[in-house]
Amino acid sequence: MQETPSRRGDALLTFERVERRYGDAGEVVAVGGVSLEVAAGSFVALVGASGSGKSTLLKTVNTLVEPSAGRVLFAGEDVAEAKPATLRRRIGYVFQGIGLFPHMRVGENIAIGPRLAGESLSEQRIAELLGLVELDADMAERMPDELSGGQRQRVGVARALAGDPELLLMDEPFGALDPITRDALGDTVRGLHDRLGLTTVMVTHDMAEALLLSDRVLVMDAGRIVADESPHALLAGEGGEIAQGLVAVPREQAEKLARMERG
Structure with a gap:
């Protein structure tokens, strides 16, 4: 994979008054009129309680969810007007469930996106992608059920990078992992973000994960x-009451750890 410097400052992703409503009369508001820009090269975390709308907003980017109103622009183009296969090749997607095909070897799982687009990946390319996520090349011949949870999620990241995406979307990517594994994988993802010049929305x-990995934190509540x-x-101490309520947990944990270290 070619390594490129980040082009920071230019908006790669733009949300224009994006809404998503459910129900017969649209009475359930999942996302309520969100407008924002995401700069190329930035690492943005979307944080909030369950049901706050963060995953729904993320999925409007790769058209897994269609906005009820407003639009999403990727590199200046309305994603609703793009061919889904072309769009998703330019956007890597990693999610908590990993979603590896159990009947395919690891290498085949990594190559599935390009394959569906009518392209193929060489063994050398697959080995390179495995190396990026700190896995040995011989992992390509293993089946998913032979891997640990952390290894499977690393394969999921490699698969998301197989198309040389400009944008990486991550939906609770480490939520099912133990703390040590999720910290290590978080460090890997942040390193890849910087090394490959990606734009990442997670x-x-x-909140501790968001504070450690991202450049910018967006806190959502009730769809906004x-x-x-x-x-x-x-x-x-900035950001308001809801944000500070989320920050309080990692702050209290850090203070408790400091007290323990002091004896």
């Missing part, structure tokens, strides 16, 4: 963005 319910701050600003 949904998480874990209620805070848009840097990790430093949130730790300094």
Whole structure:
């Protein structure tokens, strides 16, 4: 995979008054009029309680969810007007369930996106992708059920990178992993983001994870963005009551650990 420097500052992703409603009369608001820009090269975390709308908003980007109103622009183009196969080749997607095909070897799973687009990946390319996620090349011949949860999720990241995407979407990617494994995989993903010049949008319910990995944290509540701050600003007490309620948990954990280390 060619390594490129990040082009920071230009908006790669734009949400224009995006809404998503459910119910016969649209009475259930999952996303309510969100407008924002995501700069190329940035790592953005979407944080909020269950049902806040963060995953729904993320899925409007790769058209897994269609907005009820408004539009999403990717590289200046309305995603609703793009061919889904072409769009999803430019956008990598990693989710908690991993979704590896159990009857396919790891290498075949990694190559599935390009294959569906009528292309093929060489063994060398698959080995390169495995190397990027810190797995040995011989993993390509294994079946998914031979891997640990962390290894399967690393394969999921490799699969998302197989098409050389400009944008990486991650929906609770580490939620099912133990703390040590999720920390290690988080470090890998942040390293790949910087190394490959990606733009990354990650949904998480874990504020500590958002503070450690992202450049910008968007806090959602009831379908709206209620805070848009840097990790430093949130730790300094900014962002409002809802955001600070989420920050309180990792802050309390850090203070408890500091007390334990002092004896």
